[in-house]
Amino acid sequence: GNSVTQMEGPVTLSEEAFLTINCTYTATGYPSLFWYVQYPGEGLQLLLKATKADDKGSNKGFEATYRKETTSFHLEKGSVQVSDSAVYFCALTFSGGFKTIFGAGTRLFVKA
């Protein structure tokens, strides 16, 4: 079946540290991959996406590259800020109205 596995949290970093949140997937085809972010008390919002192999999604200093050979879509940021504290969800979907499958989420705490 199709699934998404993320590294467990919480992840606690100091401001300006480097961030990696691992995400791997299992899929029977070639999905689109997403990272969503959920700030405290809010709904989810799209952070970045990649729709085919070797695509790199980027937004707000975050990046993730679609790696078909390792079935991964790791999220990275070179220098985190306190305002990046949130829960991050990796997700996949297929075209044609297929439902989106979410990972368990990784909570990030950034300390000043």
Added chain:
Amino acid sequence: SAVISQKPSRDICQRGTSLTIQCQVDSQVTMMFWYRQQPGQSLTLIATANQGSEATYESGFVIDKFPISRPNLTFSTLTVSNMSPEDSSIYLCSVENWAGDSYNEQFFGPGTRLTVL
């Protein structure tokens, strides 16, 4: 993009009662989705609601417990019926962005935080 609002934003309810959550989108959309997010958990899809047809429920969710209405292309409601403390969750409405020939990312409402005593 789509802007989604939900009402109520939060509620505290008594066991055995029902709550109806409203979801309003600022544009016409074909499919709307209802998710549950239990404390500290990921999202679980409850059902997909298409305008003009019965909602499609995921395994473990039934219409009697979570009736859904979809009267038009911009609005949907989810009712949580005969509530118990186990129904305490955040309930999220979402829609998919139609990008040419395929569906793409999802847009989410702010959620309804439900506490059942």
